[in-house]
Amino acid sequence: MARIPVTKTPKVYIGGAFVRSESARTFKISDAQGAFFANIPQCTRKDLRNAVEAAAKAGPGWAGRTPYNRAQILYRLAEMLEARAGELAGSLARFGARRADAAKGVAVCVDRLIHYAGWADKYEQLLGSVNPVASRHFSFTVTEPMGVVGVIAPDSPPLLGLVSMVAPVIACANTVVALASERFPYPAILLGEMLATSDLPGGVVNILTGYRRDLVPTFATHAHLRAIYAAVGPEDRRALRLGAAESVKRVRFAGERGAQWLSDGAQGLDVIRGFVEFKTTWHPIGS
Amino acid sequence: MPANRRPRRRPRAELLFGDLWEFDPAPETADPRLKARYDLFIGGRFVSPRSRRYFDSINPANERKLAEIALAGPADVDAAYAAAAGAFRSWAATPGRERGKYLFRVARLLQDRAREFAVAETMDGGKPIRESRDFDVPMAAAHFFYHAGWADKLDYVAPGRSVAPLGVVGQVIPWNFPLLMLAWKLAPALAMGNCVVLKPAETTSITAMKLAEILQDAGLPPGVVNFVAGAGETGALVMGHPGAAKVAFTGSTEVGKAIMRQLAGTDRRMTMELGGKAANIVFDDAPIGQAVEGIVDGIFFNQGHVCCAGSRLLVHEPVADEVVGKLKNRIRVLRVGDPLDKNTDLGAINSRSQLGTIRRLVASGVREGATLYQPPCRLPERGYYFPPTLFTGVTQSHRIAREEIFGPVLSILTFRTVDEAVEKANNTAYGLSAGVWTDKGSRILRLSTELKAGVVWANTFNRFDPSSPFGGYKESGFGREGGRQGLLDYARIA
Numbered sequence: 001m002a003r004i005p006v007t008k009t010p011k012v013y014i015g016g017a018f019v020r021s022e023s024a025r026t027f028k029i030s031d032a033q034g035a036f037f038a039n040i041p042q043c044t045r046k047d048l049r050n051a052v053e054a055a056a057k058a059g060p061g062w063a064g065r066t067p068y069n070r071a072q073i074l075y076r077l078a079e080m081l082e083a084r085a086g087e088l089a090g091s092l093a094r095f096g097a098r099r100a101d102a103a104k105g106v107a108v109c110v111d112r113l114i115h116y117a118g119w120a121d122k123y124e125q126l127l128g129s130v131n132p133v134a135s136r137h138f139s140f141t142v143t144e145p146m147g148v149v150g151v152i153a154p155d156s157p158p159l160l161g162l163v164s165m166v167a168p169v170i171a172c173a174n175t176v177v178a179l180a181s182e183r184f185p186y187p188a189i190l191l192g193e194m195l196a197t198s199d200l201p202g203g204v205v206n207i208l209t210g211y212r213r214d215l216v217p218t219f220a221t222h223a224h225l226r227a228i229y230a231a232v233g234p235e236d237r238r239a240l241r242l243g244a245a246e247s248v249k250r251v252r253f254a255g256e257r258g259a260q261w262l263s264d265g266a267q268g269l270d271v272i273r274g275f276v277e278f279k280t281t282w283h284p285i286g287s
Numbered sequence: 288m289p290a291n292r293r294p295r296r297r298p299r300a301e302l303l304f305g306d307l308w309e310f311d312p313a314p315e316t317a318d319p320r321l322k323a324r325y326d327l328f329i330g331g332r333f334v335s336p337r338s339r340r341y342f343d344s345i346n347p348a349n350e351r352k353l354a355e356i357a358l359a360g361p362a363d364v365d366a367a368y369a370a371a372a373g374a375f376r377s378w379a380a381t382p383g384r385e386r387g388k389y390l391f392r393v394a395r396l397l398q399d400r401a402r403e404f405a406v407a408e409t410m411d412g413g414k415p416i417r418e419s420r421d422f423d424v425p426m427a428a429a430h431f432f433y434h435a436g437w438a439d440k441l442d443y444v445a446p447g448r449s450v451a452p453l454g455v456v457g458q459v460i461p462w463n464f465p466l467l468m469l470a471w472k473l474a475p476a477l478a479m480g481n482c483v484v485l486k487p488a489e490t491t492s493i494t495a496m497k498l499a500e501i502l503q504d505a506g507l508p509p510g511v512v513n514f515v516a517g518a519g520e521t522g523a524l525v526m527g528h529p530g531a532a533k534v535a536f537t538g539s540t541e542v543g544k545a546i547m548r549q550l551a552g553t554d555r556r557m558t559m560e561l562g563g564k565a566a567n568i569v570f571d572d573a574p575i576g577q578a579v580e581g582i583v584d585g586i587f588f589n590q591g592h593v594c595c596a597g598s599r600l601l602v603h604e605p606v607a608d609e610v611v612g613k614l615k616n617r618i619r620v621l622r623v624g625d626p627l628d629k630n631t632d633l634g635a636i637n638s639r640s641q642l643g644t645i646r647r648l649v650a651s652g653v654r655e656g657a658t659l660y661q662p663p664c665r666l667p668e669r670g671y672y673f674p675p676t677l678f679t680g681v682t683q684s685h686r687i688a689r690e691e692i693f694g695p696v697l698s699i700l701t702f703r704t705v706d707e708a709v710e711k712a713n714n715t716a717y718g719l720s721a722g723v724w725t726d727k728g729s730r731i732l733r734l735s736t737e738l739k740a741g742v743v744w745a746n747t748f749n750r751f752d753p754s755s756p757f758g759g760y761k762e763s764g765f766g767r768e769g770g771r772q773g774l775l776d777y778a779r780i781a
Contacts, residue, residue, distance in 0.1 A: 084326075126446050131770055134429065141756050141772065143734075199293035224760075238552040245547035248540065248559065248762040270448060270780050278756050278772050282737045283745045 010185075012041045012209055013192030015054030016202015021210070022046045029186065032096040035250060043210035045218040048177065050223050051206040055148040055175040058203030063145050063173040065188065067121035074117035074171060077198035081110045085189055091158060091187045109163040115169040115267050123172060123272045136285045141275035145173035146250060147226035150219045152212070154231035154254065155220050158184035159259050165229050166205055168271040175223065177203045184210040201275055212236065223247040227275060231255055250274075301428035310622065313629040315416045319407035321493065324356045327516065328499035330370035331509025337362040342517075344493055347413040347635040348670045349625050356492045359515035361524055364484070367513035368530035371455040371482035379452045379480040383439035390435030390477060392505040397428045400501070404494060409626045410464055411493040411633030413671070414589050416627050422468030426751060427470035430769075433753035434474035437774055441479065444771055450778035452480035453556065454532035454575050457525045461538045462488035462637050463592040463693075467548075468537055469495055471768045473512060474753075476535075479664040479777040486525045489518040490638050523549065528735075531555060533777070537594075539691070540717070540762050558766030558776050560594070560758055563693040563719030565740065566712035567597030567748065568702075571605040573724035577746065579613045582697070585722060585748040587621060587675055590633050592641070593693040594763075596746055599681075599688060600699045601708055607701045611679060614697075619676040633695055636671040645673050645694035652678050652687035657698070683714055691717070705730065709737045718760030722748045743766070 011018035020026075023046065024038035040049075041050035062070070076086035081088065085106045124143055131139040145169045149169045153162035164175050181189030208215070216236050219228060220243020228240050231254035244251045252274045260266060323339065326333040338360030343352045358368070378386070397404065405420040412424070441450050444677025451476045456476045458467040459616030463609065465487055476483050487495040495514050502512055515521060519542070526534045526546045533556035536546055540561040550557065567585050603609045636642040653659050657678040666672040673694055681688050681698040687699050702708040712721055721740040723731055735743040740758045744750060751769075758767040767773045 007555070068640050127772070129756075129770060131755040132754060133750070134752065134756050135752070137747065137750060139750070139752065139755045141770065233554075237554075241551035242548055245544045245551065247545065248547070248561065248764060250765050253554075268448075269446060273775075277741065277760050278758065279735070279741055279743065279760075280756050281730065281743045281745060282747055282750045284747050284756070 005203070007038065010040050010189045012043060012189070013048070013195060013207045014051045015057075015203075015206065016196065018196075022050065022116050024053065024194055025094065031094045033194055037094070037194070038186070040189075042214070044214055046208075048207055048215055048218045048222065051177040051208060052243055053150055054203040055177050055214070056208055058201055059145075059147060059175045061201060062175055062204045065173075067124070068069075068248040070173065071117045072122035073199045074113055074120060074167065077194065077200060078110050078113035078117065080194040080198045081106065081113065084190070085110065088159065088187060088190055091190055092111055095184050095186065100264050104262070105160045106159050109160050112160070112164055112267055113167055116171040119168070119269070119272060120171045123269055126269060127273055127276065131280070133155055137282050139280060139282045141278050141280045142269070143172065146275055146277055147174060148205040149174045149176050149227045149229055149275060150222070150225040151176050152182050152216070152219060152228070152230035152232055152236075153178060153188065155181045155183045155263055157180070159187040159191065160161050161231055162188055164261055164266055165231065168267070169275050170204060170228060172272050172276050174227075174275055175203065179215055179219070180207055180209045182210070194221065195270050216240065217243065220244060221246060225249065227252065229254065229275070309629050312625070314625065314627045315406055315409075315420070315629055317402040317406045320403055321354055321407060321410075321411055325493065325496040325516070326450070327359055327363055327367070327477065328496060328512075329363070329367045330512040331503065331507070336360065342489065344411060344490065346410050347490075347637055348667070353410060354493060356516045357498070358517045359486070359521045359524075362526040364515055364521065364528060367484045367515050368455060368528050370510035370513050371383070371484050372530055374508055375454055375482045378482055378508060378511050381480070383441055386478065386480065387435045387438030389505055389507050390431050390438065393501055393507070394428045394431035394435060396501045396504055397424065397431065397498070401425065401428070404466060404497060406627070407497055408494050409634065412462060412465055413490045413626050413637050415628055415631040415634040417631065418589060421466055423467045427466045430467070430470040430474045430753045434478040434774070440477040441778070444775055444778065445780050448780045450479070450775070450780055453777065453779050455530050456481045456483050456777065457528055457531035457534045458483060458485040459522045459525055459536050459538065460485065460487055462491040463589060463594070465491035466494040466498065466711060469498060472537075473533055475768070475774045476777045477511065477701070479600070479774060481777055484513045484515065484525055484528070484531070485516050486517065486522055489516065490741070492516040507750050516586060535558065536560070543764060558768070559663055559764035560766070560768060561758065561764035562596045562600060562717055563596070563763050564689065564691055564715045564717045565595055565597045565720040565722065566599045566601050566738075567722035568604065568708050568712060568724065568734065569603060569610055570600045570725035570727075571603040572726045572732065573606075574726065574746070575606060575609060575613065578724040579610065579617055581722065581724065581746070581748040582614060583617055585620070586697045587618070587633055587695050588749050590636055590673070592637055592693055593749070595742060597720075597722050598692060598697060600697055601702050601711055602699060604701050604703050611677070611699060614677060615660060615662070618677065621662070621675050622673055623664050623672060624627070624667055632639065633675060636673050636694065639671055641693065642671040642673060644693055645696065648687055648690060648692045649676060649696055651696070652681070652685060655685045655687075657681045657685055657687060683711060689715065706734070709734065713739045716762040719763035720744065
């Protein structure tokens with residue numbers, strides 16, 4: 001008799017641990033052929049709050065790492081993805097992506113991580129400044145992370161979209177609570193397993209699965225999320241902006257520039273610029 | 288920590304001049320060249336409002352009417368946006384080198400008429416002539432001059448990308464620095480190649496309309512800049528107009544949130560420069576004399592009508608008595624009165640309604656148990672005035688420690704450790720500015736890292752420069768004004 005394979009229980013990645021939803025609810029996903037694949041945690045606002053708490057706790061430590069160290073950790077994450085590229089591509093193909101597209105998408109994910117690994121210790125010199133003020137003062141402007149950023153990933157492409165949105169946000173020392181694609185959540189669950197083995201401290205990136213309609217309202221209004229980065233349609237955009245007004249939250253939308261996720265135009269310094277605060281310090285020059 | 292290094296003692300007696308010497312009046316007499324009536328500035332011309340309505344602009348120093356200002360209704364705001372949209376294509380296509388020349392002209396023409404503008408600003412808003420003459424007007428000219436030079440260097444603003452103007456920008460500015468806020472908003476928008484519809488605050492429209500005369504003299508193409516006047520209703524029309532590609536607002540957090548809600552369903556870009564409740568932190572090793580001057584400048588500059596005012600003094604316990612004693616002595620000699628007098632330190636409160644707000648919050652401070660100190664001073668009988676005010680014994684839950692008073696009122700709290708100072712300083716929904724006074728360099732750098740504020744002044748306070756980005760964290764808003772960073776907020780990145 002053929003061996004019966006051991007199937008994996010998909011879990012969400014919060015605070016460096018793999019957990020089920022507090023709600024104990026799941027939703028069923030099937031592969032491209034319609035066969036049952038697994039039960040996926042259906043996270044609720046309680047899980048989102050727990051994830052925000054974990055991200056807030058991880059924030060000072062992550063921001064306190066040297067840029068060089070953050071760069072190496074992002075590079076390590078790319079190494080983890082490269083080593084399991086076949087598995088990731090398989091997880092995309094299983095849910096309908098063409099094999100060649102899946103392989104290409106995973107390759108771009110790896111390259112994107114390396115791209116942002118390199119930015120971690122460079123953006124400051126390009127975004128910050130020494131200000132030539134017209135008085136006897138030394139005035140300089142540096143960037144700081146915004147804090148906890150909520151990321152809402154697109155359904156297409158589910159993995160490359162998520163990686164492209166999370167990488168710039170953590171490269172500039174923010175921590176993240178991400179909501180994976182609703183239709184294709186499994187690659188994000190695999191990504192969580194790679195985050196866990198990449199030297200990234202627990203809580204820096206938290207990945208939830210579930211329904212957008214359950215979670216968008218809490219993403220919009222949670223005051224400890226200092227920014228939102230979302231690849232969503234007009235209705236959700238409006239809801240996020242309305243909620244953001246209550247705590248003057250920063251809101252960015254992916255695809256605003258019609259970004260093609262695969263192209264180099266979807267990455268770079270101006271994405272990072274959207275997730276830093278500028279702080280200007282003045283000091284007199286003199287004795 | 289070198290706690291208690293200084294022996295606790297009563298502050299030394301100081302020579303007090305204020306009570307002993309009378310100052311002769313020293314009024315600034317330059318002619319502000321005011322008109323009796325100001326129309327809207329749309330399409331390069333002064334036009335009477337389609338609303339057919341005018342409102343009075345009052346001199347808050349004596350409650351006399353200065354001029355009447357055209358009130359812009361929906362049809363007027365539409366006309367302003369139409370003029371701006373009509374001018375956009377050709378303005379954006381004008382080479383940066385040439386666009387810059389217009390801005391250089393504006394800076395020079397403003398410098399030519401600096402004294403006239405300073406007097407007009409003081410009469411319209413109530414600020415001391417010393418400040419409008421030495422700060423507001425020269426700084427406004429500096430903003431035009433600085434941004435003029437950017438207009439042909441936009442390729443350097445975003446490394447690796449090219450930038451383009453956004454289109455028509457809607458801007459609404461407050462009454463505390465009317466001309467300067469106008470310059471902060473206008474100069475970067477124009478340098479980048481945008482066109483503008485701007486609304487000054489209803490109590491302080493005059494210098495905007497006077498600047499429109501300068502724009503005409505500079506030969507700025509019609510429609511590139513349009514000024515509409517009015518109160519909140521007109522502001523909502525400017526912010527909500529479908530013709531705006533971006534809106535920039537400076538004002539209260541409450542109104543900022545309302546604008547964010549109003550525009551939630553659009554993809555309008557926004558810059559928000561909102562309220563503040565800055566902590567000014569004084570450590571026991573600070574140069575106390577300089578710190579006291581900085582505290583006074585931080586809270587009494589412009590009668591405290593400053594979003595980044597150092598309105599919460601956090602003083603290290605070992606020097607608390609000394610600092611408070613010196614502060615009391617210092618504010619006894621502040622001169623409150625006629626804003627046009629060159630010796631005046633605190634001028635008039637901008638409006639009757641703002642005076643009411645300050646009085647209400649000060650009354651809440653007394654009611655909640657803080658200790659009030661106001662030096663004896665004679666306030667003019669007419670006009671809106673409020674004496675410099677200190678509150679000691681303030682706790683973090685008091686309204687005067689949490690809410691923006693926007694007046695000459697300082698709330699004093701104490702702390703023992705650096706951690707406690709940071710904790711208290713950051714314990715607010717705001718995050719615009721902060722001050723640190725200490726002799727220790729490493730402590731300055733630690734605090735400037737840990738304070739959640741967009742501007743940190745170390746051993747100084749209330750410094751501004753066109754090249755230096757200004758703007759808030761948290762509920763103090765987003766986006767920056769000044770420097771390369773501020774310029775980029777008016778650009779589309781391609």
